[in-house]
Amino acid sequence: MTENKDMPAVELRGIWSRYDGDWVLRNVSLTCPMGSIFGIVGPNGGGKTTLLRIILGLMSPDRGEVRVLGKVPRAPDRNHSDVGYLPQLSLAHRDFPVSALDVVLMGRYARLGILRRPGAGDRARALETLGLVGMADRAERPFGSLSGGEQQRVSIARALAGDPRLLLLDEPSTGIDAVGQESFYRLLADLRDRTGLAVVMVSHDIGVITAHTDRIACLNRTIHYHGAPDGCLNREILERTYGAGLQVVVHDRECPTCEDERDG
């Protein structure tokens, strides 16, 4: 396959989108290069999940251009094996008869295709990704019996299990404790450096995003900032994104008080 080496992982140009009423996304443009971690911050209802669903091809924008790994995304589509997706946390039906390992194996299905069943290689890869998120010892546990944070880790493992080139994460740190988050973001950085993985990560938590991304965008229906992570930490941009009356608490990259909280 010939491929432009500078092809961005995600490129959005002038996206407009709405469900029934008002525009949820207005003239949104952004570019996420390969091999980088891109953060999108914004308040609840700011259109972050909608933006991810557009990148996934689960919905098409009313106006604008979308390119994901060089193609116009459209689900269902076979080339989705290159994209891993972690949806916003929703707790599973408690009695659903699947184990943590079964769930991670679902992340391999797009690579397998419809008629093939997961084999030994797929199981090994699934177990390996469970190990990456610290859940290897719970592989055989029923998924529904895991805590919210544990389910979130297993879902992250599922998103990684298909060996994606692009990873889309919707509020990935929900329910995960501080120690778990720290090692999760280290894992992302490591995958980015080793495999050239591109990550688009969405969060309403500015502290988390600015500390762990290469570039960010501030989104509240429209893009208020697009650039280096610390650039968004000025009061004017934050107020435009989150509205006035915001209490700004900025986490440093190295955050001594967080360490204290974690230990305490």
Place this chain on the structure above:
Amino acid sequence: MGEILALEFMRRALAAGVILSTVLATISFFVVLRRFSFIGVGVSHSAFGGVALGALLGVSPTAVAIPFAVGVANAIGVVSRKGKIGIDATIGIFFSLAMALGIIFIGLSDQYNVDLFGYLFGSILAVTTGDLILTAVLGAVILGLTLVLFKEFLFVAFDEEVARASGLPVVLLDHLLLTMLALAVVMSIKVIGIVLVSALLVIPGATALQLTRRYGPAIVYSIVTGLVATVGGLFLSYYADLASGATIVTVASFIFFVALLFGRFRRRAHAPKS
């Protein structure tokens, strides 16, 4: 026992019962997980319209009920996906409309040679050799599709959004499952009856989920529940001279409640003592 099996109609009823309970129980597993239980109720009752239309036109009620039920099942699927009206309201409307049409057709047909009670509640006398062949063919097709698409159906039921995002044709798979559900309903009408067949789309799957949280054993428990209820119910129906659908569903419900108690018990035994 030998006496029963010497009876031609009883052998046919048992053979049909074994096939259709296996098929219904397999589908039941996915119906319960995908939360299609109420669709099963709607589709089975809608089949009444088809049966009655067949009687009015003087053709095989089953032959008319098949497109009728398949059409209604898929229509419910389309309307519920568009999401403007709640799925419960949609089903409520379809199912009462189809029942109402059925009553009108029966009224118009003016013929009472249709065994209405049999269609509604099931009859062991009703299964012909032709029915048995149809049951076997449809059953094989449905079980084959389930086997081939097992992991896809499971993924869609577990997480529709991620299944779509990873490239599965979720809409197509849903309509396929609804079509299989409709076919299973129609092939079960003679033995179990329109009013009661939806119970066998729910009870086996629900029973299995009381007993295990692994899909392999769950499918097995579901099928065992369906088989025990159907075969047990047919014997009971013969000896007590009761409608077969009623005895089958009563046995199935009994198994469900035992499983429910057992499941509670087991969970309590496993829970950490405080």
